[in-house]
Amino acid sequence: MDRVNNILDEMLKEEIPAMLLLQxxxxxxxxxxxxxGFSILVLKDEPLLLVSKMDSEEANETSRIPLQEFNSFKDLKNMLNELKLSKLGIEESMKIGFYNKIKNNYNMEVTDLIERSRMIKTSHEINSIKKSISIAEKSFNKLEFKKNEWELAAELEYLMRMNGSQKEAFETIVASGSRSSLPHALPTSNKLEYPLLIDWGAVWDNYSSDCTRTIIETEKQEEVLNICLEAQKEAIKSIKPGISACEIDNIARSVIKDYGYGDNFIHSTGHGVGLQVHEKPSISSREEITLEKNMVITIEPGIYLEGEWGVRIEDIVLIKNKAGKLSKLPPVIND
Amino acid sequence: MDRVNNILDEMLKEEIPAMLLLQxxxxxxxxxxxxxGFSILVLKDEPLLLVSKMDSEEANETSRIPLQEFNSFKDLKNMLNELKLSKLGIEESMKIGFYNKIKNNYNMEVTDLIERSRMIKTSHEINSIKKSISIAEKSFNKLEFKKNEWELAAELEYLMRMNGSQKEAFETIVASGSRSSLPHALPTSNKLEYPLLIDWGAVWDNYSSDCTRTIIETEKQEEVLNICLEAQKEAIKSIKPGISACEIDNIARSVIKDYGYGDNFIHSTGHGVGLQVHEKPSISSREEITLEKNMVITIEPGIYLEGEWGVRIEDIVLIKNKAGKLSKLPPVIND
Structure with a gap:
């Protein structure tokens, strides 16, 4: 219950006597x-997990926190009322429909305390992410590039499953030829062309990985991919505890701008990875969070030429005194 | 733009001059x-789709609604202010964090108008669901039942992909032996035992399918599965336009109760299927929505003996004057 106690300490410091977790x-x-299914964790001195009847057998086996069956919103409101809270912490992801159902004379305040705590990974979490990366890479290395986009995605996902992934971390992106100019293009029945952009991830012990490689063909494509590689390298080199996320975004963006492709880098530089494939911190121009030891983030610069093609490179890095790539896959893949 | 005009008419009737859609x-x-990525549809007389820079090329190709790039919450608030709305309709799924960012002196009111409209499927939507079901069934029919849970799920998902599914509709459930007592058990490395419960679905043109079969071994398992089959049959027989969802839940539940397993049917009888695998209406004891023609729902009674095993049968039905199964897979599968 160390984690629970640590979070309760944090809550005390931030004057949040209780929190409702739904995510x-x-x-x-x-x-x-x-x-x-639907489940609510009431985080307070004696925390309580409310679960649906359907989940109760599974929860009984796995939960470190005492259980109770969730019956009705009325019961929940009564329970919260009885706690006579000065304030109730809620997640920013709470749905407004749910909020309206439970609102009452306690004061609800959005807090990202849990999401901030999740940014700093334990060694157990880091090992799970490493395992998730190794599954994704091992599977990628067995791919045959002879099919259409759809079949390539199917094969990659199958290989990840067979190598122990719980599921794909997100919808696998296989974007070939002109579709590579769409950063999030889903696979089609198009025959493979170049550039061939693949963005994929596995899940191990509920922890995701996330990686992108672009296989290129022409000299022009090589030139543009090299700019992304340089941007990635510069960004990773600059990461250290104490620097802000937006500074790292700016470093990657500046490299690309200097080559004249500033308007073609149409997304942020990266994001945290963990129990969610996208989590805090965002490595973007507006994110002022300070990077710290044991954060795990992606660095993924891309250049997209609208209506033509695009390239991206993405790796996961772990921040210690400096940042180091957790991925072992070479940056340039020869088909 | 027929659909947009129809929804604008509905909004007029419900006195909602504009709506924000995020889902x-x-x-x-x-x-x-x-x-x-992040995108907002402002639904009003001249609807406008706000998209991230990253999505703008794709949106340009596919959106029937004029586009604008989303810049900031401040711009959005200004735009909403200028509309001088008496009321702004929002989805119940809007996150409280987002709500707080845009709240202002316009009155925001949760409405499920879009979700209610989505309950009634067009013939195009019904055809997509049928195609999604046929992909799922064709794939299932090619399965070999010789592996562990994990490999069976991997194979089924691969077959669905190769048969044209965009992804799996949800995390495939393969629950074997004692794990079948958990209604939502995810696959493990356990060797296949019986009962073997498989709950899976494909996605075609963004429309999901959802089906469950349980392969049984002993006479006792057959007896309990037959109770589920009877409950499903009775429920489907009773469906007609005008009956409420809770009545159908009650009919399925009563059959199971009469055999003494009332406490072992620990979830609702079904749910709508469409763009989401779980959507309105819920076929549950608390859902008073009246069933109507062209709704597409699942009927999925199950019986779970805690610590022992469980069985479930699930099919998708289309409601016309009566309800008919869209699935063609036989209810009992012989391994």
Missing amino acids: EENIFYMSGFKPS | EENIFYMSGFKPS
């Missing part, structure tokens, strides 16, 4: 139980 | 564009 990753993080 | 399925339903 499944936050519930898993605190309790060890991953809900399949 | 990707609602945006796709109205615009034909499926966002990969």
